[in-house]
Amino acid sequence: xxxxxxxxxxxxxxxxxxxxxxxxxxxxxxxxxxxxxxxxxxxxxxxxxxxxxxxxxxxxxxxxxxxxxxxxxxxxxxxxxxxxxxxxxxxxxxxxxxxxxxxxxxxxxxxxxxxxxxxxxxxxxxxxxxxxxxxxxxxxxxxxxxxxxxxxxxxxxxxxxxxxx
Numbered sequence: 001x002x003x004x005x006x007x008x009x010x011x012x013x014x015x016x017x018x019x020x021x022x023x024x025x026x027x028x029x030x031x032x033x034x035x036x037x038x039x040x041x042x043x044x045x046x047x048x049x050x051x052x053x054x055x056x057x058x059x060x061x062x063x064x065x066x067x068x069x070x071x072x073x074x075x076x077x078x079x080x081x082x083x084x085x086x087x088x089x090x091x092x093x094x095x096x097x098x099x100x101x102x103x104x105x106x107x108x109x110x111x112x113x114x115x116x117x118x119x120x121x122x123x124x125x126x127x128x129x130x131x132x133x134x135x136x137x138x139x140x141x142x143x144x145x146x147x148x149x150x151x152x153x154x155x156x157x158x159x160x161x162x163x164x165x
Contacts, residue, residue, distance in 0.1 A: 003066065003098060005105055008056040010045045015065040016058060016086075017041045023088045029125040033152030035086055044086070048072070053082065053113040057105050059089075059098050066093035069102040071110045071118070076147035080116040081158070083146065087120070087129065094128075103136055107161060116163040119145050121153035133157050 008016065023029075024036045031037055040047045048056040048070060056070035067089040074083040084106050089099050110118050120138060122130050134140075138157035145156065 002061060003101070004060050005057055005101060006060070008045045008048060008058050008068070008070075012058050012065060013043055013045050016044055016068050019065055019068065019090055020086060020088045022090070026091060027125040029123055030152045034123065034150055038149075044070075053115075055106075055109045056086070057102055059093065059102055066090050067098050067102055069099075069106050071106050071113065071115075073115075074119070074146045074148055077119060077145055078117075080114075080163075081119050081145065082110050082113065082115040082117075083148065084110075084118045084120045099129075099132060100136070103132075107136075107159070111161050111163055114163070116161055118159045118161060120157050120159075121148060121150055122155040122157070123153055124155065130155055130157075133159075 021036055024031060044056055048054050051072065054070065054072045057068065058065050059067040069087040070085045071082050072085045077083060107118060120133060121144065138159040141156040141158055143156065
């Protein structure tokens with residue numbers, strides 16, 4: 001598979017929004033209190049372009065966005081922690097290593113930004129993604145960190161990136 005992994009471009013905004021929302025529909029996942037309803041979904045390129053120490057990657061093949069994942073310094077997180085955000089894959093892209101490659105890029109970027117830990121939130125409907133996070137070294141937390149506004153999320157995880165901070 002000739003997959004390109006690159007930072008989001010303005011032209012990707014609609015395709016990324018549709019990809020994320022389609023995953024929620026596919027898994028009959030809650031829309032309120034999740035990324036599905038985030039107002040910044042209209043312009044993810046603009047959000048990441050203006051936010052220091054953040055990046056958002058897309059995986060594409062022949063112009064089709066297959067997946068996405070980003071690193072974001074979410075409000076309320078400890079200074080050495082960034083959030084891994086908006087990690088989604090189209091149904092046809094799952095099980096091919098694309099998600100792991102996106103996560104690896106995000107972990108490398110978080111380290112380059114100087115973050116020692118990556119935080120992620122999820123929901124039970126995305127059980128397969130949670131299993132991937134666990135395989136990648138994320139551990140479950142008892143309660144949320146930061147202020148994501150995603151009140152429906154009930155799974156909180158953290159990964160030590162091995163940086164002294």
